[in-house]
Every structure is written in C-alpha cells, then in structure tokens.
Amino acid sequence: MMQSIALIGYGGTAQTVVQELVKEMGTTRSIHVVVRPGKVEQYNAMVPPGVHVIDHLDLLPDHVGLVIETAGHAAVSMYGRLVLSQGRDFGLISSGALADETLLKQLRAAAHESGKRLLVFNGAMAAMDALTSAKAAGLQTVCYTGIKPARAWEGTPAAEQFDLSTLTGPTVIFEGSAREVALAYPKNANVAATVALAGIGMEKTSVRLIADPDALVNRHRLDGTSPLGRFEFETEALPSASNPKTSSSTAYSIVAYLRGGPNALRLA
Structure with missing residues (x-):
C-alpha cells in the first residue's frame, strides 16, 4: 500500500516525482505540495488534478506520514525539525545542509524523540x-x-x-x-x-x-x-532539463524509494 506524502517545493525534482506518482495514484495515497505563504493559487494552476497545495505544515492531514524536501538547504533547516516533531518521517535531497553539525544533531534528536525516521535519498550516487x-x-x-x-x-x-x-x-x-x-x-x-x-x-x-x-x-x-x-x-x-546543477536521477531515487526500493540512507 502506497503511503501519503508531502513534497516541500515544486521545482523540477518535485514535478518529476509528482508526474510519476499520479500515474498510479489511487485511494491509498494522497500527494501534497508545500509552497511559500501566499503562493497556493499560483501553484494550484501548475499541479495535476488531485494534488493538494498548501502553504503551511499545520495544514497537512494526519495520514501524511512522510514529508520530502526538494527545495534546497534552507528548507532543511526551516522545516525538518517541525516535520519530525509533528510525528512524520522527514526525507531530504539537499544533504549538503547537514554539513552544519548543529543542524544534523538537532534533526537526529527530533527524530529520536518522535520515533520517526530521518532519511537522505541516494540521488545521483550509485553503489x-x-x-x-x-x-x-x-x-x-x-x-x-x-x-x-x-x-x-x-x-x-x-x-x-x-x-x-x-x-x-x-x-x-x-x-x-x-x-x-x-x-x-x-x-x-x-x-x-x-x-x-x-x-x-x-x-x-x-x-x-x-x-x-x-x-x-x-x-x-x-x-x-x-x-x-x-x-x-x-x-x-543526465542533467535535469529544468536545472543543470541537478541530475534527473535525483527525482527517480525518490520515486524508487516510494515504490519500495532501498534508495535512502537512514540517519535516525
């Protein structure tokens, strides 16, 4: 059974993930996209039917068990602890943010306290x-x-x-x-x-x-x-068509994990 998820940000990586997931979306999964305050209407016009756009984590329903960051380093520090404290797993692609030792310790502590998982998706790195x-x-x-x-x-x-x-x-x-x-x-x-x-x-x-x-x-x-x-x-x-700094495989490492693959490193 596929879980309900939320994606922070709606750039190229998140768009690819959503496009793949909506192909198989049924009654067992909901997809939410978290955007900046005041941007809901703008992004509502961009997402496929059935995808919910919100501008605050408090608006996420209880059944959303995994929140995934796709919006850059700042989003990891802005949302990570809050996601975990809400009792949800937190996955991220901007792993460079964890070069900040204080942030990494805080996220691990929040995960241990809530009993939830802190995940880093493999992205473009194989092996x-x-x-x-x-x-x-x-x-x-x-x-x-x-x-x-x-x-x-x-x-x-x-x-x-x-x-x-x-x-x-x-x-x-x-x-x-x-x-x-x-x-x-x-x-x-x-x-x-x-x-x-x-x-x-x-x-x-x-x-x-x-x-x-x-x-x-x-x-x-x-x-x-x-x-x-x-x-x-x-x-x-292959570089992402929307962002040459990112590989297209980053989005598919998330998709593969959501389909049951071992495509994430668990840090807590």
Missing part, C-alpha cells in the same frame, strides 16, 4: 550499498569526483575563479573535504555530502569537482579502500 558495506568492515579512504558541464557551475565560486565559457578542457575547480564543498557549492555538491554521511564523515571524505566544457552529462566517480579491498564506481547522469 551506496557497497559504500555502507565497506564502512561496516572499516572504511579507510573515500574520494568523490564530480564532473559536470561547464555551464552547471555558473553562479558558483568557480565562476568567480574561472571564465567558464572559455575553458578548453576538463578543469579542477575545487579540491577539499565534503564539508568544505557542501558549504561552498550548496547547489552542486549534495552527492558528496551523501557519500560522506554514508561513509567516513564530512572531514575525511575527499572531494574533487571538475568543469568539463565538452561534457554532456553529470559524471559521479567514487573511489575507496577498506579491509575488504578497493572499490571504484562511476555513473553518468
């Missing part, structure tokens, strides 16, 4: 099962490399350091820890944060970001070592 298995055995090193088209880095610190429109080849625009990249590149590096949360933490996870003027897809590479041996995975994900 999370191998990563968590290696962690159980004693994960030693992890390096995440994100390679995206040059235009995907517009509006980030990279645009201030490089002329992205004139790059002639793959260019390293950042090297550092997962915590550093989550704070500096909040709209681009959620994958790195998810890897860190599933593995050896924000400080010990190494990150390299690359702008490639010839790239047509977002590439995600994961390298690591543990007592089990060495692993190396690489995936290619």
